[in-house]
Amino acid sequence: MKEKIEQLQKEIEIKVKEVKTLKEWNDLKVEYLGKKGPISAILSGMRDLSIEEKKETGKLVNELKETVGILLDEQRAQIEAKELEEKLSKEEIDISLPATKIPVGTPNILEKLIEESEELFMSMGYDVVEGPELEKDYYNFELLNLPKGHPARDAQDTFYTKGEELLLRSQTSPVQVRTMLANEEKEPLRIVCPGKTYRRDDDDATHSHQFTQMEGLLIDKNISLADLKGTFDIIAKKLFGIERETRFRPSFYPFTEPSVELDISCFNCGGKGCPLCKHTGWITVGGAGMVHPRVLENGGYDPKEWTGFAFGFGMERLAMLKYGITDIRTFYTNDLRVTDTFNRTEAE
Template identity: 65%
Template sequence: MYNDEINKIKKELETAFNDITTKEALDAVKQVYIGKNGKVTELGSKIKDVPNEAKKEFGIGVNELKNIFNENYEKISKDLEEKIVNEKLNKEAIDVSLPGTHIEVGSAHPLERIIESLENLLMSMGYDVVEGPEVEKDLYNFELLNLPKGHPARDAQDTFYIKGDEYLLRSQTSPVQVREMLRCGGSEPIRIICPGKTYRRDEDDATHSHEFTQMEGLLVDKDITLGDLKGTFEEVAKMLFGEARETRFRPSFYPFTEPSVEMDISCFNCNGKGCSLCKGTGWITVGGAGMVNPIVLKNCGYDPNIWNGFAFGFGLERLAMLKYGISDIRTFYVNHDIRTLKDFDRREY
């Protein structure tokens, strides 16, 4: 009983889902078979007319129809959804090759870059970064550094004095060393670097600037040698100018160090063969240094029979000019063009 109907609907269902491409069409098929008046629904309601002994078989037949329908329906429904999402995605496609929208990255001043790389290295070696005032006492800038009154290097020709011969714009960062030694009172070891602005009476041109930047280092401890200074300098030279750099010391003179040396690196442009950058010598002078003069130690409260140490100094404009290929020192202070500042907006290491 009703087997024919079941088979007929079964037959129909084999093709009922063909060519369905929209959700609407799918819903229509649903109405035709399992909607309120759908064929399967109606057939199912006829169970009451089926004799009891045939009810089980009838029920199985109708359920099979429902299962066939649901299977097909779910499959088509899923395909349709996927298709719709894909269409949406395709419609949303953009040209990803166009430029991005971002806030421009700000750049650090080249001197700040040099200062920070030196600070990072030397702080890792235990040096504190210390600063001092640019308006400084003559006492700290000259007197205690073994540059007594009347010494040619502290002449009004070379230094900007502010009040009588008492206050000035510091001509070097060395007064910070004096302040540190006085602060430590002659009883503690010292390891500091002091970057900062300095001033001298130079007329501004491509290689001179009345304002410039120095970074000095001071180490006061026991049994320190020139070799320790050389080793420390070697670390700095390699960090700034590459592992292949060789270093050398040349005898020099500074009132606050004895012995005093000039610190040279092998030319990174020609690797020591001689070129226009190193004036054919194969070497480039990058700083001055020496063992702290016992007179200075004594002036600043340290007993030179117990303590000794070294001091070194770099002209940071010179380092930056060498490192970045800048030819005019005024570049650091005037006519900052946004376009050239962009050269310094990235990490280097």
């Protein structure tokens, strides 16, 4: 009996290896493990055997069944793997065909720069505040140390609406005074105010009756030009590259005293001198200064106790410098072929 079983196992081992398809495999399984198969025959023949022999044969048959089961499983896995391989080899695609793009919109070039700047300022503790564009003369000029008839009003000829009391703001500075006045507890203040501004300019490649400013204001105790310089260093490096150097040039703004121009070392030539920096090595990117004591007072802050600095950038100018744009109208025509090229990130 033992020999018979070993004979059978050998026979099955050979047959299993010959099986190539799942059908053949199935047939083989029925042939040997089915009710009419040789293993079933052995089991049904056991009834004439002694108890000892029954025990012995039963054990051998079970071992056989187990071994055959493993052999079958292994063979089946091999067949399946091969069949899958064949199937996949027929499914090859041309991966060089174009991708399917999901549309993602882009910000306006100015907004992109504004958002980048805002993130920087917020990380330094500045809140982003906005104010009305149709503004009162009182906030746009008078509280900013620009009373009626002040010569500096000339430089920024303004769009007035009814009654010369209401105007399209010529600067974002009124937001500063409004915020100072709104801060009733007179706590330290850090804000930036980006926004649209308007002046009576004829539109051409470098002038625009509508433009965008971003002003900042910091009020605290013991603030000096050195704090402004350090803050400007960070802005310059973030927006125009880590190797930028900065300098202050004395200037004039009615709402700051002292006032300075904010210059950065030319990012085109590195300061050696080139047409972009008019061979000076420096490019003016904004204006700033220590908040004028009268403006502090108008905002309800006692100038004996508080000092602060304010700065302002023309976002169009910054963007034109940064990206090499030569026509200011580019920002307002919204040519999608142009804005498309801005739909990406940049290295720091």
